[in-house]
Amino acid sequence: MRLEAKKLGYRYANDAWLFRKFDLSLQQGETVGLVGPSGRGKTTLARILAGYDTPLEGTVMLDGQPLPKRGYHPVQLVFQHPEEAVNPRWRIGRILNEGGQPDPFLLQELGIDQGWLERWPGELSGGELQRFCVARALGPQTRFLIADEMTTMLDAVSQAQVWHSVLAIAKQRNLGLLVISHEPSLIRRLCDRVIEWESLVH
């Protein structure tokens, strides 16, 4: 499978264009890093690829087909801040199951404690909560995962643990990963290739 962005253009209201004629291609099974300065539109691009926003110009295609408007989205996005990504009135177990039953192997890999499932989101640390968001995004129908500064709030050890398990799952299921990060060392360690934002936007 191939995730392709063709001639994307986006801007908020009447602000200047964040990007235009933006092309990107991501192959199943590969891990690609995206680096660039702050405030240029990386998160915006991630939202478009995962179907949260519609591009003002251009299209996103999955194997030559437009992205589905309904049903489970094959391109899943993990946000930087997990607190906003969960309903504060739901217990963790329910949040985790929103996209279907998660893989028990994945839960174990991510270091998820069974006891956490009974708690409310406010009773977990940001790092613990983020593991659930990662697990939720890795449902059986996920084909591509976009990690937008996914582990920024984790300490080095947890960061390594989470990435280790995500890479294992990605390899096992042949997923495509797009890693957006400000940490060059992380990107270098994880990715098959790295895209410089500046090189794509003119």
Added chain:
Amino acid sequence: MSAHQAGQWPSAAPRPQINRRRRTLTVIVCTAAFIIAAWLGGYLVNLEKLATNLQSRNHAPSLQYLFGTDWLGRDMFTRTVKGLGLSIQVGLLASVSSGVIAVMLGLLASMGKIADRIVSWLIDAFLSVPHLVSLILLAFVMGGGMKGVVIGIALTHWPSLARIIRAEVMQLKSAKYVQISRRMGRSSWWIATRHMVPHLLPQLFVGVLLMFPHAILHEAAISFIGLGLSPHQPAIGIILSESMRYLSMGMWWLAFFPGLCLLLVVRSFDVLGERLRGLVDPRRSRE
């Protein structure tokens, strides 16, 4: 007890807050108790006292007849309690129906742009007509009676609550966890019932409570002009309109106590609703 607490809170700041909280809770409990007593009272009254009793006509208020008796010898206290029960009954049916309409339309507005346009248009259209005018028309068309009044009030009172709910729904719709839910393949209906409704419940509860005073006063008003409850029922509106003829004969108690009690119940709902709103949504209650 207070000394004990003063020891627990050596700093000055938290104490007024605790006091305010306790006062709020006291007010909530008292008003709620009064309303429930009035409501249950309507069921518990001794029906024999509602009957005419020509031996005890036109008594002024006394220990035996707290609110006096009328020209047919009916006990005004019993009639008032029964009337308040009826008022609350009508208020309950009408407010809850209004609340249901408001939630349905608020959620409908979240389903799409066109749906939202329609809902917003309906809200504005209904808000632009004065309540009492449309209420009288509706009650007249429905042919009066309890059903007519309830339907009339329910159909005229939903727009302001619907507007609040719609605003809340729109905000929820842009919440990240709701957007994620959609990418997990969940339908609008599923999201509305699982994510939105539980979030809206406190707002809705307060909104419905604050609708009671309007519903009760409107019911009394249209019963008073003869388009509401049947004259055989001791509704407060009926009691007031009947007693008008006797006011000039000095029988002030016929209108005074029922009217006062009605205002007390209405005010209780107002206070209760406002206090609860202060707990649920401090931002809006300060407006």
